[in-house]
Amino acid sequence: MSNSQAAIQRRIEQIKAELAQLGPLRPGHLSQQYNVCGTPGCRCKATPPRKHGPYYQLSYTCQPKTHSEFVRLENLAAVRQQLTNYQRLRALVDEWIGLALNAAQLQRQSDSPWPKPRPKSRIPRKAAP
Numbered sequence: 001m002s003n004s005q006a007a008i009q010r011r012i013e014q015i016k017a018e019l020a021q022l023g024p025l026r027p028g029h030l031s032q033q034y035n036v037c038g039t040p041g042c043r044c045k046a047t048p049p050r051k052h053g054p055y056y057q058l059s060y061t062c063q064p065k066t067h068s069e070f071v072r073l074e075n076l077a078a079v080r081q082q083l084t085n086y087q088r089l090r091a092l093v094d095e096w097i098g099l100a101l102n103a104a105q106l107q108r109q110s111d112s113p114w115p116k117p118r119p120k121s122r123i124p125r126k127a128a129p
């Protein structure tokens with residue numbers, strides 16, 4: 001195994017270890033919303049309006065549909081951590097795939113059925129007398 005292949009395998013082992021340590025996760029995107037209610041004379045209809053909120057909405061795609069749900073304020077920190085963990089998962093998986101492609105290419109080069117071209121050694125001819 002070449003040095004670079006060994007380095008790739010080491011990094012893959014690190015990625016696996018980090019994946020195993022990853023906490024709870026969920027996909028999605030958080031957005032803030034401000035709402036207007038139906039109460040007459042409420043501050044949300046004043047001039048200027050002071051709308052209710054922010055409310056946190058989580059959107060995610062579970063093929064083939066996009067879903068969204070409100071997130072309670074007391075769950076916000078946990079949900080943010082889950083979103084971060086999900087991003088980390090995707091980053092680690094992408095990195096692993098990239099390393100796997102790299103390793104496959106290195107393997108192909110070392111398995112090559114064609115001999116590597118060698119620089120020709122030039123023996124200087126003796127100058128003709």
Ligand SMILES: [Zn+2]
Nearest residue numbers: 037042043044
């Ligand atoms: Zn209102």
